[in-house]
Amino acid sequence: MLKTKLLEQFRSFYARNYPDDMETQIEYFAVFGGLDLEIDTTKPIIILIKELILDNYKTINKKIEDLTLADKECLRLLRALAVGDRKIFSAFNRAGLNNANGGSALNYLEQKGLIQIEFSREEPARSLNPKGRLKREISRYRISHKVLFTHPFLRFWFYFIAPHAKKIEQGEYETFFKDFEIRQSGYTSLVFEELSEILLNYNLRDSQILSSGSYWDVNVEIDILTITKDEKIYVAECKWTNHKVNKSEWHRVVEKCQKLQIEPTQIVIFSKRGFSKELTKDQGKKLALYCSKDFEALLKNVKRDERAERLFRDNL
Structure with a gap:
């Protein structure tokens, strides 16, 4: 909700x-x-x-x-x-x-x-x-x-x-x-993380999602862990920084998965400013990469002056 x-x-x-x-x-x-x-x-x-x-x-x-x-x-x-x-x-x-x-x-x-x-x-x-x-x-x-x-x-x-x-x-x-x-x-990182989960689940909309959100325990924290009915596991990390994400970030996510003793269907990385050429070469079935521009997918068919629930019911 x-x-x-x-x-x-x-x-x-x-x-x-x-x-x-x-x-x-x-x-x-x-x-x-x-x-x-x-x-x-x-x-x-x-x-x-x-x-x-x-x-x-x-x-x-x-x-x-x-x-x-x-x-x-x-x-x-x-x-x-x-x-x-x-x-x-x-x-x-x-x-x-x-x-x-x-x-x-x-x-x-x-x-x-x-x-x-x-x-x-x-x-x-x-x-x-x-x-x-x-x-x-x-x-x-x-x-x-x-x-x-x-x-x-x-x-x-x-x-x-x-x-x-x-x-x-x-x-x-x-x-x-x-x-x-x-x-x-x-x-801004937390809002980016929340929106990243929305985008990930939007792209998985043809699957039945059983569980999604951040994951944390005494040993590890993961920005997004999404599990579908057909037992597919998506593990995502979000980086709102002014530099491109490199391959070391992918390795850190792999290490977190090992600590949790899970084998993800796909690791997903969201980045404000994109990715290094080295990391981009590795994207495929096991690795998906999203940058800021990809969030345009959430705005399809949005009409001007569309309203949503707001904090204050009257203008300042």
Whole structure:
């Protein structure tokens, strides 16, 4: 359901703004997705952030407080979820919440449609000996589900705006600009990963997908692991960086598969800026490569002014 909503928002953003290329579409969508604003994507993103967000801080902040009832525990949890590893237990710790008040805040935010739980597919550890005990560090390990924001802009707000709120409210933007310059690429990576899963599954639409999403356990993390009814396994990694991905990245994915003891039908790599010539030569049945331009496939038959569910029901 979340991926469907994200795709609708992605298409709506394109229909309203028609950016020149998919790299711009993804980069600007990661910030403004869900706001339903008309954006001049020929302007630098930092200028648009100033004009549309920073200069309207009080108005937007009031709307976010209305969405969360200005509940301090909800606000702390959203900030922790935005900047951390998305795991629920670690977010509780980062926000200074326990299982009771943290769980209550989490449930409220989920009911309001601001976040959605991404359930872990990790199997609980078991001793090979039915009567044996697990090592202490293994027995203490807790499988933790993760959280995804339903609107890119909401995560952007708590990732970048909330930490600098006091200065932004006073009209001092310099620390925000420095922070954004340093961390923009890392921030955009998650949205790119979510969209990559949508594109992968779109290309597998003739297959019945049994399970899809990121995979994590105590030993390994994989950006996307998709399994179909006919027992085909697709393992994907996503790289939102300004350099071409080379063959070493393929080898790292192979090593992750070995740790999981799985043999993928195909390894898929998504890259912002494409791939080295050496890696490109190896693509085929066992390796598929996608760059930003390939995301145009998600926008087929999109009509101008197509609308999708948005974060704020009225314009800023």
